[in-house]
Amino acid sequence: MTDDKAGLVIRGLTVAYGRKKIVRSFSLGPVPRGEVLALLGPNAAGKSTLLRGIAGLGSASGQVVFDGVDLARLPRVERAKRIAYMPQSQPPGIRLAVIEAVMSACSGMIGRQAAMREAYDALARLGADELAMLPLSELSGGQRQIVALAQAIVRRPEILMLDEPTSALDLKHQIHVMECTTALARERGTIVIAVLHDVPLALRYADSVAVLKDGSLKVHGRAEEIVTPQLLADVYGIEARVERCSLGRIQIMVDGTLSR
Ligand SMILES: Nc1ncnc2c1ncn2[C@@H]1O[C@H](COP(=O)(O)OP(=O)(O)OP(=O)(O)O)[C@@H](O)[C@H]1O
Numbered sequence: 001m002t003d004d005k006a007g008l009v010i011r012g013l014t015v016a017y018g019r020k021k022i023v024r025s026f027s028l029g030p031v032p033r034g035e036v037l038a039l040l041g042p043n044a045a046g047k048s049t050l051l052r053g054i055a056g057l058g059s060a061s062g063q064v065v066f067d068g069v070d071l072a073r074l075p076r077v078e079r080a081k082r083i084a085y086m087p088q089s090q091p092p093g094i095r096l097a098v099i100e101a102v103m104s105a106c107s108g109m110i111g112r113q114a115a116m117r118e119a120y121d122a123l124a125r126l127g128a129d130e131l132a133m134l135p136l137s138e139l140s141g142g143q144r145q146i147v148a149l150a151q152a153i154v155r156r157p158e159i160l161m162l163d164e165p166t167s168a169l170d171l172k173h174q175i176h177v178m179e180c181t182t183a184l185a186r187e188r189g190t191i192v193i194a195v196l197h198d199v200p201l202a203l204r205y206a207d208s209v210a211v212l213k214d215g216s217l218k219v220h221g222r223a224e225e226i227v228t229p230q231l232l233a234d235v236y237g238i239e240a241r242v243e244r245c246s247l248g249r250i251q252i253m254v255d256g257t258l259s260r
Contacts, residue, residue: 006067007032008159008191013062015046015053022049023215026062031208033067033158033189036182038196038206042236046215047195048088051161054193055085066159066191081109084157088164088195090148098123098139098147099132105151115154122150125180141168149177153184160184162194166201174198178205203227203250211235224250233258 009029015022023046031037039047053060056071056079064071071079096104102119103112110118123129128146131139139147145168152160162181166174182205185192196202202209203223210220213235219226227250232240241253 006030007035009063009065010054011063011065013050013053013060013064015049015058015060017049017058021215022046023053023212026050026053026212026215026217028210028217028220029065031191031193033191034185035207036185036192036194036205038194038202038209039212040196040199040202040209040235041212041218045212047212048163049215050212051085051163051193051195054159055083055161056080057085081155082157083159083161084152084155085161086148086152086163086165088167090144094136096136097132098128098134098136101136101147102150102154106155109155118154118156119150122154123147125153125184126150127176142170142173145169146173146177149181156188158190160190160192162192164195164197166196166198174201181205199252203252227252 007029008031011027013026014024039050041047052058054064056076066082071082094101099119102122103115106115106118120129120132123132126146126149128143128150131143131147136147145165149162149165152162166177169177178201181192181194184190206223208221209223209226211218211231218235219231227242229240229242232238232252237258239255239258241255243251243253245251
């Protein structure tokens with residue numbers, strides 16, 4: 001079995017808005033099935049644009065190979081069955097109950113009864129089944145974000161891409177969402193790619209970390225191997241120490257910002 005046939009490999013992916021190339025010749029992988037990849041990088045590095053390129057939204061060239069198949073060559077509908085993309089911000093409230101909104105995310109893929117079961121299951125996994133009958137338009141920002149995640153996982157994608165899935169959540173819900181997402185990856189063999197600004201959260205839950213800067217991949221690997229004070233200085237312009245805690249995980253202690 002070649003590397004291409006085990007998980008996700010991205011080769012030379014370039015993503016543009018009109019003539020403006022944002023992500024340039026991005027290559028990464030293989031990312032094995034069942035793993036969580038955290039995508040880190042400063043504001044405007046191109047993280048959301050990269051996710052859109054992988055999902056086949058917008059103008060992209062290059063290869064996105066999953067289990068040996070170049071997704072870019074598949075018809076849009078086939079690609080959409082394999083990939084779910086949860087964008088950074090959610091559309092304003094539409095007049096649907098939460099359960100209907102989650103069901104609608106998998107409409108056309110399975111029958112109505114199965115969709116209802118899957119939708120309840122997705123909400124229950126996320127600890128949000130009590131929201132099922134509420135109007136989507138009446139949810140708080142954090143509740144809306146959890147429902148958006150349910151809308152992504154209900155489709156049972158093979159690649160689940162989450163753009164800042166914890167940005168509106170309190171500490172308990174951040175941990176719960178990351179634990180659910182990791183469990184789902186392991187259970188279903190899903191590859192999860194999550195853009196996270198919360199570096200400690202990424203270090204705790206991700207199997208590997210990719211760092212993007214100015215539209216290019218700076219480094220990809222296990223956090224313990226790649227996260228160094230020099231990397232944090234180069235990417236974020238901060239002065240920080242990287243230390244290993246008693247559980248073997250690494251921790252970042254920020255001392256200040258570097259003047260540029
Ligand atoms: N629709 C668009 N048209 C033109 N340029 C865009 C568009 N969306 C984003 N950009 C530009 O692409 C660059 C990367 O934006 P992107 O949203 O991918 O960054 P990001 O790393 O996700 O940022 P953040 O962490 O701030 O969310 C930015 O310079 C931004 O101005």
